[in-house]
Amino acid sequence: MSMVSFLAAAVLMMSPAGPTDPAPRATVEQGVLVGREADGVRSFKGVPYARPPVGDLRWRAPRPAEGWSGERDAGQVGAICIQPPANGDNGVGPLPMSEDCLTLNVWTPAQGDGHAPVMVWIHGGGLNNGSGTAALYDGTNLAMRGVVVVTINYRLGRLGFFDHPALAAERAPGEPAANYGLMDVIAALEWVRDNAGAFGGDAGNVTVFGESAGGALVTRLMISEPARGLFHRAVVQSGLGRDEGTPLNRARRDGGPSLQARGKAFAESLGAGTAAQLRAIPAEALLRPAPNFYGGDLLVQDGRYVGEDVEAAFAAGRQAPVPLIIGTNSAEFWWMKPSDLSPYGALDDAMTEAERGALVEAYGGQNGYDAHVLSDLVFNEPARRLARLHARRGHPTYLYRFDVVSAAMPEPHEGATHASERQYVFDNLTASPWPTGEMDQRQANAMAGYWTTFAAKGDPNGGQRQAWPESGAEPDRLLEFTNDGPVAKSIPFADRLDLIEAFYARVR
Template identity: 85%
Template sequence: MASFFAAAFLMISPADPADAAPRAMVEQGVLVGREASGVRSFKGVPYARPPVGGLRWRAPQPAEPWSGERDAGQVGAICIQPPANGDNGVGPLPMSEDCLTLNVWTTAPPGERWPVMFWIHGGGLNNGSGTAALYEGTNLAKRGVVVVTINYRLGRLGFFDHPALAAERAPGEPAANYGLMDVTAALRWVQENAAAFGGDPDNVTIFGESAGGALVTRLMISEPARGLFHRAVVQSGLGRDEGTPLDRARRDGGLSMQARGEAFAAAHGASTPSELRALPAETLLRRAPNFYGGDLLVNDGLYVAEDVATAFAAGREAPVPLIIGTNSAEFWWMKPSELSPYGAIDDAMTPEERAAFLAAYGGQEGYDQFVLSDLVFNEPARHLARLRARNGHPTYLYRFDVVSAAMPEPHAGATHASERQYVFDNLTASPWLTNEMDQRQADAMAGYWTTFAAKGDPNGAGRPAWPEFGDGPDTLLEFTNDGPVAKPVPFGERLDLIEAYYERVR
């Protein structure tokens, strides 16, 4: 396992790139990129200092300048994480704590100011990277945007606290939410350097999926991130989840971040900051912290001071145009009876509520197959869209129901994360075979996303109209095998039951 943790190899004054290779002058120095298919790319670009040694569990520090030309022809190391287990959202090894890099794709002529699309990968805040072939930005860049993908700290390196770390912090120093701090630091880097790639720092769209979508909603309520972006896209990004405070119990009674960190450290014989920072990185992977159960979603009081739904309900979110949506069969493979934080969501139902739910879902089988997708993703997305519309901000709700003929999973709908290759128009990275139908839907989805990045409205010539949420009663755009269709939110009666349940228990 140790070889997996080798530091990324960076060529700093390369001899091999030809003089014609594209160059970009950023705040830290000159980058030497690559050009292919008319797209210029710059990869493995540091946006912060390596968070190693004394910088482990510290806010990211600005990247240091370099002399000469820095080769930007290959991606950097992925951040420390458990094995990928076939996830196509994880990039190539090596992995390292020295992983705070980003990648840029552009076709913008010098001096132009094109929209910037800033991708935040998912993976439960435990896995993933911006270096996966799935997130290669060439095909989006050809549509007239500058694409940026990033790595950010994961797991206990990215979301962690301990009383000993708290004791050494200066008053007001940010804590625990280090992965979110990394994302914010990368957005600041984009503000300072977008023009070097023909990008417009005044037109930045953040978009992310799953845990990356949850980070998008947190950026929308984060004071340090205010003004760093101008549109937002949330793909399967939760919405009713609870953040864990640093030094007090969660609303559901779960342990604070510091209590969780203390329990982990005690199990590994560490109690001081120096002992914690001396723990081998692989130790921090065992056992993997839980995403939804409170180990990684943090209410730190500074970067995130309240839960997302609470902030949206009070109108305290960033006033930017929003696309938000889910897939039609997100968690079809997970039953609510399983012992997990997701399985516990329905535990507080009264007998009367459970009977009403079973009737709405057509019995136990339908309930088991679809209720978690609705509880975790579909109703929360509708809820946030309703709050946004009420607050007067442009909002567009979607449902992704494109199912490839070769997909081996039960064809009851589109499973979690299956929209990513369509958004990026990277069907070659699909885990199953695709066909002309899939390519038509990828063209449509990438077209809506890039148009939204350009003007804050996804609608454009040649595509079915996507109604703004709030213009009609709960209307969304559904992506289907036959193309996008505007329609009422499906299964609204189920979502109404869930809304009432959440209002009662919270």
């Protein structure tokens, strides 16, 4: 291609709209975006919120996005971040993938008063996979309810959560380290603060919401000083709560190696010892073997963005004083057993014979224990614990349990499996991995309504919906989402959770 042809093609890419083209524009700090409009919703996709973290910027804090001249087409999503194959996960999004992946997507009502609540979605995937580009997370149906929806990509795996003595040696004093994926999320929130008005959003009313690892990142935003003031409500969906972070250069509380020791061992397996050699490793080579999410490779306690474990911070009242929705699904990890050889399976290893015996009895026998104890250890009791601690400080808190199960769901289950609430929150049942029906749509309407109402006013209640108990006013009550609709009730299986709480209090 000649240079003239190349420049002409570049102009077409940056300026796809002619004078009569009705495509919507938005002027952000970096330049003018050309989006799309359909069904009363405007969308702007593939918008860079930070410079590409490539070359010398690999394993560096995100830098502000560079500007552009002319108009930039925002009609297509950007590349997903480097990650293993999707293997059918509907939360991943389309290829290509690239280290140049720090983009976000915006959906906004075409008609609004310029002060719409903003909801920023943080995807899950064990900090190893996922993206903000999946059809599952399309923000159209939420935006129709009067909110601005933002979905983001952030660095994953060893590109997002990693350290090594050679990287530490080259860092300037005080330079942030290791928690690069979390830094990306905070950089995206700063971009939203600075540019929400361009999309009719209210930068003073931002809700962060996330699921699984995304929920765990929300809890970290809650205790991160650099994130303070960047959001005003928070939603944690199946986001752990008792998990332990790994310090950069000292052993974990459980005796496991530091993050730098883990990084050094991995790099030695590839023959890399210097910072230059580390940055020369092909990105895909960083995926094997996969870093372990709950086992200490990716949940980082870096001392600046995250200085302590989440539960300890909440217990001391050091979390953000914002309204909180927190909850779990009724059969999160039904496929895992405590006898499995994994960090999750090791959770009950420290139980005394008396503690395990009392729990087996509470579960109605060994089969019940095997089927449900990990879900309670990882998700259900920690969510109750954080809800109690947050409400105790006088902050509005709303606890939920999701138990909606489609008739066509093929998995053997005794409730709603991990991550199955996402298509209901986004009202995107067309992205469900199994067929759905009228019942599912009713529950999606309800759930999306609660979430967007909470984003608007910090309280999910309103209209003709079932009243959702506030944990400070009604301790130990929650809202359960069922096939027959939402139900306010006492927390189910509280006896099991009490035994687990006592176990955690003893061992920690």
